[in-house]
Amino acid sequence: EDKVVQSPLSLVVHEGDTVTLNCSYEVTNFRSLLWYKQEKKAPTFLFMLTSSGIEKKSGRLSSILDKKELFSILNITATQTGDSAVYLCAVHLLSGYSTLTFGKGTMLLVSP
Amino acid sequence: GAVVSQHPSWVICKSGTSVKIECRSLDFQATTMFWYRQFPKQSLMLMATSNEGSKATYEQGVEKDKFLINHASLTLSTLTVTSAHPEDSSFYICSTSGRVAYEQYFGPGTRLTVT
Numbered sequence: 001e002d003k004v005v006q007s008p009l010s011l012v013v014h015e016g017d018t019v020t021l022n023c024s025y026e027v028t029n030f031r032s033l034l035w036y037k038q039e040k041k042a043p044t045f046l047f048m049l050t051s052s053g054i055e056k057k058s059g060r061l062s063s064i065l066d067k068k069e070l071f072s073i074l075n076i077t078a079t080q081t082g083d084s085a086v087y088l089c090a091v092h093l094l095s096g097y098s099t100l101t102f103g104k105g106t107m108l109l110v111s112p
Numbered sequence: 113g114a115v116v117s118q119h120p121s122w123v124i125c126k127s128g129t130s131v132k133i134e135c136r137s138l139d140f141q142a143t144t145m146f147w148y149r150q151f152p153k154q155s156l157m158l159m160a161t162s163n164e165g166s167k168a169t170y171e172q173g174v175e176k177d178k179f180l181i182n183h184a185s186l187t188l189s190t191l192t193v194t195s196a197h198p199e200d201s202s203f204y205i206c207s208t209s210g211r212v213a214y215e216q217y218f219g220p221g222t223r224l225t226v227t
Contacts, residue, residue: 042205042218043156088155099146100216102155 002027006089006103014111017079021106023089024071033065033072034100036088043088046074079110115139116208118219125196125226132192133222135206141186142208146216147179150203162189196226 003026013019025033032050036043047056049065049072056063060079065072076083086107090100115138125131135145143164148156160170160181168181180192193200203223207216 042207042221044218099158099161100156102157104155107153 002091002093002101004089004091004101004103006087006106008106009104010107010109012109012111013079015079015081017110018075018077019079019108021074021076021087021089021108022071023074023103025089025091025101025103026070027091027093027101029094030067030091031094032092034090034092035063035072035074036090038086038088038105046087048092076108079108081110081112084108084110116206116217116219118204118206118222120222121220122223123225125224127197127226128195130192130194131196131224132190133204133206133224135189135191135208135219137187137208137217140208140217142189143186144209145183145189146207146209147181147189147191148205148207150205150221156205159191193224196224198226200224201226 005024007022032048034048035046037046047063049063052065052067060077063072063074074087086105088105089103092100117136117138119134123131145162147159149159150156158171159174160168162168162181162183164183164186170176178194183189201224203221205218205221207218
């Protein structure tokens with residue numbers, strides 16, 4: 001059975017801190033790994049990773065994939081209260097459809 | 113990315129009634145749409161894959177006779193929750209498969225509360 005595991009499940013930090021969110025996976029037919037940010041509504045896309053060792057960066061957020069060890073990390077530097085959200089990791093499988101298998105998410109709370 | 117809308121954004125219904133949720137791809141012809149369900153503090157769980165002009169493919173454990181999916185056009189898929197029960201209360205999100213295979217564009221979601 002395909003599995004995506006995120007850790008920690010929840011995290012509270014102070015503004016300005018740096019956080020690292022983890023995502024490990026055990027799937028067959030891996031195509032790519034995606035990170036999403038979910039606030040009160042549907043998830044919004046952050047990154048897609050397909051190759052090991054290549055960091056994707058967007059502002060204070062960055063992510064990298066290790067296909068040998070089957071995990072990815074999402075880093076957020078200089079956190080702000082607006083970063084408070086659930087961060088979802090999903091794995092896209094090679095299949096006839098564009099199906100995604102999601103992890104349970106990490107709930108991040110950034111306190112002022 | 114593609115713009116996806118859902119209607120209604122929230123709905124309250126009585127136990128035993130049916131509720132229809134619409135998912136529209138506003139600027140893109142979506143041959144494939146996905147329906148997810150998310151319970152509080154849990155992740156998105158894929159319910160079914162909806163293909164235009166054919167029957168939906170349901171994930172294991174999802175009752176196809178309870179969650180009726182119709183994908184009659186390239187821009188509209190509907191999910192009907194029949195004979196709703198309080199345990200069906202959840203956040204239902206649709207997404208479309210994008211122009212590139214790995215892309216999915218999510219709708220804003222519909223919060224269903226069954227009383």
